[in-house]
Structure formats: C-alpha cells, structure tokens
Amino acid sequence: MSDTTTPSLPEEIAARLRDRITGGILRPGQHLSEAVLAADMQVSRNTLREVFRLLTREGLLTHLPNRGVSVAVPSMGAILDIYRVRRLIELPALANARPRHPAIARMSEAVDDARAAREAGDWQGVGSANMQFHAGIVALTDSPRLTAFFAQLTAELRLAFGLIDDAQELHAPFIETNQDLLHRLVAGDTQGAAEHLASYLDRSERLVLEAFARIEMR
Amino acid sequence: MSDTTTPSLPEEIAARLRDRITGGILRPGQHLSEAVLAADMQVSRNTLREVFRLLTREGLLTHLPNRGVSVAVPSMGAILDIYRVRRLIELPALANARPRHPAIARMSEAVDDARAAREAGDWQGVGSANMQFHAGIVALTDSPRLTAFFAQLTAELRLAFGLIDDAQELHAPFIETNQDLLHRLVAGDTQGAAEHLASYLDRSERLVLEAFARIEMR
DNA sequence: TCACATTTATTGTTCAACAATCCGCGCCGA
DNA sequence: TCGGCGCGGATTGTTGAACAATAAATGTGA
Numbered sequence: 001m002s003d004t005t006t007p008s009l010p011e012e013i014a015a016r017l018r019d020r021i022t023g024g025i026l027r028p029g030q031h032l033s034e035a036v037l038a039a040d041m042q043v044s045r046n047t048l049r050e051v052f053r054l055l056t057r058e059g060l061l062t063h064l065p066n067r068g069v070s071v072a073v074p075s076m077g078a079i080l081d082i083y084r085v086r087r088l089i090e091l092p093a094l095a096n097a098r099p100r101h102p103a104i105a106r107m108s109e110a111v112d113d114a115r116a117a118r119e120a121g122d123w124q125g126v127g128s129a130n131m132q133f134h135a136g137i138v139a140l141t142d143s144p145r146l147t148a149f150f151a152q153l154t155a156e157l158r159l160a161f162g163l164i165d166d167a168q169e170l171h172a173p174f175i176e177t178n179q180d181l182l183h184r185l186v187a188g189d190t191q192g193a194a195e196h197l198a199s200y201l202d203r204s205e206r207l208v209l210e211a212f213a214r215i216e217m218r
Numbered sequence: 219m220s221d222t223t224t225p226s227l228p229e230e231i232a233a234r235l236r237d238r239i240t241g242g243i244l245r246p247g248q249h250l251s252e253a254v255l256a257a258d259m260q261v262s263r264n265t266l267r268e269v270f271r272l273l274t275r276e277g278l279l280t281h282l283p284n285r286g287v288s289v290a291v292p293s294m295g296a297i298l299d300i301y302r303v304r305r306l307i308e309l310p311a312l313a314n315a316r317p318r319h320p321a322i323a324r325m326s327e328a329v330d331d332a333r334a335a336r337e338a339g340d341w342q343g344v345g346s347a348n349m350q351f352h353a354g355i356v357a358l359t360d361s362p363r364l365t366a367f368f369a370q371l372t373a374e375l376r377l378a379f380g381l382i383d384d385a386q387e388l389h390a391p392f393i394e395t396n397q398d399l400l401h402r403l404v405a406g407d408t409q410g411a412a413e414h415l416a417s418y419l420d421r422s423e424r425l426v427l428e429a430f431a432r433i434e435m436r
Numbered sequence: 437t438c439a440c441a442t443t444t445a446t447t448g449t450t451c452a453a454c455a456a457t458c459c460g461c462g463c464c465g466a
Numbered sequence: 467t468c469g470g471c472g473c474g475g476a477t478t479g480t481t482g483a484a485c486a487a488t489a490a491a492t493g494t495g496a
Contacts, residue, residue, distance in 0.1 A: 008283060008479080009479080009480075010271070010479095033446075033447095034446075034447070035446080035447095043480085043481090044480060044481045044482065045447095045481090045482085046264055046480075046481075046482090047479090047480065047481080049268065049447095049448090050267065050268055050271050053228070053268050053271055053272060054271060054275065057272065057275060059363075065226055065447090065448090065488090066446085066447055066448075066487075066488045066489060067446085067447075067488090067489070067490090068446070068447060081361050081362060081363055082363065084359075084361060085361060085363050085364055088306070088307070088310060088364075089306070092306060141302075143299050143302060143303060144299060145277075145299055145300065145303050146303060146306075149367050226448080227448080227449075228448095251477075251478095252477075252478070253477080253478095261449085261450090262449060262450045262451070263450090263451090263478095264449075264450070264451090265448090265449065265450080267478095267479090283457090283478090283479090284456075284457045284458060284477080284478055284479075285457085285458070285459095285477085285478075286477070286478060437496100438495105438496090439494105439495095439496090440493105440494085440495090440496105441492105441493085441494080441495100442491100442492080442493075442494090443490105443491080443492070443493085444489105444490085444491070444492085445488105445489090445490075445491085446487105446488085446489080446490090447486105447487080447488075447489090448485100448486080448487070448488090449484100449485085449486080449487095450483105450484085450485080450486095451482105451483090451484080451485100452481105452482095452483090452484100453480100453481085453482085453483105454479100454480085454481080454482105455478105455479080455480080455481095456477105456478080456479070456480095457476105457477085457478075457479090458475105458476085458477080458478090459474105459475090459476080459477095460473105460474095460475090460476100461473085461474085461475100462471100462472095462473085462474105463470105463471080463472085463473095464469105464470090464471080464472100465468105465469095465470090465471105466467105466468090466469095466470105
C-alpha cells in the first residue's frame with residue numbers, strides 16, 4: 001500500500017505459492033519439501049524458508065518442528081471461526097457505510113467480473129470475484145488493519161473451497177445476491193444491505209460446512 | 219497453542235526482540251543493523267532476517283528495500299485505526315459473553331497483577347497487566363483468529379505507549395474501572411459492562427492521542 | 437512378529453561469498 | 467561559495483555449501 005517499489009523476492013515467491021495453494025494445485029495436507037520446491041521456484045532454500053514463515057503465520061501452511069511444512073488442512077472449527085469473524089467485521093462495515101464510498105466501485109467491478117467468469121465457465125474466477133466483493137465491503141471501513149486481517153481470512157477460506165469439488169454451486173448463486181446488495185447500498189439502505197449480507201453469510205456457511213462434512217467422512 | 223514443543227529459534231528471537239521493542243529499549247524510528255543485532259543476539263544473519271519478516275508483518279518493524287528495517291513509528295492514523303478495531307472486537311465480545319466463561323479467571327488475575335505492579339511502582343507492569351485484561355475480553359469469544367489478531371494490535375499499541383513518558387497516568391486510573399467492569403460481567407450485566415468498556419476505550423484513546431500530539435510537535 | 441540398533445533423508449542453523457543498492461565524500465566547474 | 471557528478475565504502479539481498487540435529491525408514495536378531 002505504502003510501498004510502490006517492486007515487492008522483494010520473498011514476497012513475490014510467497015504470492016506465487018499462495019496462488020498455488022488457493023488455486024488447488026497444492027492440496028491440503030500435502031507435504032512441501034524445501035529442496036524440491038526451492039529448485040522448482042528457482043530460489044535458494046534460505047529464501048524459501050522465509051516464505052514458509054510468512055505463509056505459516058497466515059494460516060496457509062502448517063509447520064511441525066523438524067518435520068517441515070505442509071499445506072494446512074482446514075477444519076470445521078476453522079470454518080466456523082472464520083464465518084463468525086466475517087460476520088463481526090462485514091456486518092458493521094456495511095451497516096455503517098457511506099453510500100458513496102470509493103470502495104463501492106470495487107464491489108461493482110467484482111460483480112461484473114463474477115458475471116464474466118461465469119459466462120466463461122471459470123468457476124475458480126467466480127470464487128475470486130466473489131471474495132473481491134467482500135474485500136470491498138471490508139474496505140468500506142477504511143481500516144488498513146481490518147483489510148489485511150480479512151485478506152488473511154480469505155486466503156484460509158479459499159483453502160477450504162479448494163477441497164469442495166463443485167465450486168459451481170458454491171459461488172454462482174450469490175452473484176445476483178451481491179448485485180442486489182450493492183443496489184441497496186448505493187440507494188442508502190445500509191440496514192437492508194446488512195440484513196441481506198447476514199442471510200448470505202448464513203447460507204454460504206451452511207453450504208461450505210455441508211460440503212465439508214461430505215468430504216471428511218471418506 | 220497447538221504446539222507444546224519448544225518454539226523454534228527464530229520464534230524465540232522474535233519474542234526477545236518484541237520485548238525489547240515494546241519494552242522501550244529500542245526506540246521507534248531506530249534503525250536496526252543486521253550485522254550488529256545478529257552478533258548481539260548470537261544468531262546468524264539469516265535467522266535474524268526471518269525474524270525481521272515476522273515482526274514486520276506484525277507491524278512492529280518497518281522494512282524499506284535495500285535500507286533495512288527500523289522500529290516502526292506509530293502514527294496518529296495507526297492509533298485511531300487500532301482503537302476503532304478494538305471497539306469493533308471488544309464491545310461485542312463483552313456484550314455476548316457467557317457470565318462463567320473461563321477467560322474471566324484470566325481477567326481477574328490481570329486485575330490483581332495490575333494492583334501488585336502498581337504497589338511496586340512498576341508502571342510497565344501495570345500496562346502489561348492492563349493489556350492482559352483486554353486480551354481476556356477477546357478470549358471470551360473463543361475465537362483463535364480474533365485472539366491472534368488482537369495480540370498483534372496490542373503489540374503495536376504498546377509501541378505507542380513506549381513513546382509516552384508518564385505511563386503512570388496512562389494505565390493506573392483504569393485498574394478500578396476494570397475491576398468494576400469485571401464485577402458487572404460476573405453478575406451477568408453484560409450490557410452494562412459493555413457500556414463501561416466503551417467509555418473506557420474513549421478515555422484511553424483520548425489520553426493516548428493527547429500525549430502523542432504533545433510528543434509529535436517537538 | 438516385535439523390539440532395537442543403524443542407516444538415510446530432511447530439516448535447522450551457520451557461514452562465507454558475491455551482486456545490488458544506497459549513502460557520504462571529495463572533486464570539479466561555474 | 468555552491469551545486470551537480472562520480473567514486474568508494476558500507477549495508478542489504480540472495481545464493482550455495484556445509485554441518486549438526488532430528489525424524490523416518492530400514493534392517494537385524496531373537
């Protein structure tokens with residue numbers, strides 16, 4: 001945000017690895033060998049270790065002493081916790097929003113992106129756009145700390161999404177919901193928008209938990 | 219939390235450095251040389267760099283590419299943001315608390331510790347205990363993510379406290395307030411406790427901002 | 437089959453080296 | 467005198483290799 005310079009190499013590698021994880025290329029539980037991943041990423045082991053620390057603190061990786069790191073496996077407890085925190089943050093953010101806040105443009109963009117991704121059959125993209133939409137909601141608070149914290153939650157949540165096969169059912173139904181929510185917001189009906197969001201979060205959480213339960217039992 | 223084994227060396231160094239920063243031994247704005255600090259901490263430069271990444275992400279250090287790290291200097295904007303987030307988290311935490319939650323014991327301990335520290339004239343200790351008290355409030359939510367996030371806010375806030383000379387005036391008046399708040403909580407008056415907390419946060423924020431303004435103008 | 441020693445692979449940490457970048461200093465010309 | 471210019475020197479960024487420490491895998495004997 002305050003740094004316009006190119007992000008340092010470890011940050012860059014962290015971003016790439018983050019994409020691989022949330023993109024589902026690296027499955028939860030999978031062990032990551034320092035040597036092979038360093039060779040794969042074309043960086044030294046030392047640099048990669050810095051990256052590991054970063055992502056571990058973000059909750060994307062799990063570190064066991066002397067046994068290396070592996071992709072974190074989301075638990076039901078984690079999902080419940082994340083949705084609880086989302087409610088705590090997003091609902092007041094929306095309820096107290098100024099109706100002409102710049103972040104609204106980002107939310108509007110996100111809705112468009114989601115539509116485009118749906119047309120293209122890119123369900124992964126729909127998920128990304130949806131998360132962008134909610135990041136916009138948090139941006140309404142103008143709080144850098146909340147924004148950063150939420151980004152972390154988002155990353156962790158996408159880990160869980162990756163486990164669910166039919167991502168289609170997960171995000172697609174909410175595009176129209178988001179559109180509607182956005183309309184209410186620009187119309188100044190923050191209260192109605194917040195109520196809408198509350199029911200969205202309930203439905204989304206249930207969907208994730210159900211899909212998760214189906215998976216955990218095999 | 220989940221790790222009962224001894225924390226790895228970088229974590230340990232990070233903790234030590236964190237203490238030095240929040241303890242005021244390292245002043246905000248002070249530049250930290252990798253070479254001398256590595257020698258001082260008796261660790262290699264590589265290990266220290268991992269630590270730097272950690273604390274940078276926590277907001278305690280500022281990293282400028284090719285110019286190394288220095289202790290972060292808190293800004294008024296940061297303080298405002300932190301208190302806003304604190305309200306967002308702490309008020310609902312208290313309002314929705316179960317009156318016999320285990321975290322209440324921690325809060326009670328914190329009050330006692332604060333008293334003991336005040337007797338001993340250890341104002342630094344009063345500050346620590348006060349923060350422990352508020353960490354207890356957050357613990358009422360049973361949310362590991364909120365707890366971790368709050369710990370981060372706390373560390374950053376103590377950075378600002380360190381700049382203020384008379385830490386005495388900063389925390390001491392709130393010992394009785396906390397005690398009172400605790401009584402209301404165990405009595406089941408969560409609403410009253412929350413209102414109490416709200417006024418506490420207002421006063422505390424004002425005190426910090428005023429002291430901060432006095433300092434910034436020289 | 438089980439318990440135990442041994443080997444092997446991986447991680448944890450250090451060290452030394454070199455490239456890249458920034459900072460201060462002296463030089464030079466106007 | 468003053469302001470640009472280039473040049474070292476110091477610090478950071480990154481790498482590679484080395485070795486110790488630990489855990490997993492393997493083999494051995496009863």
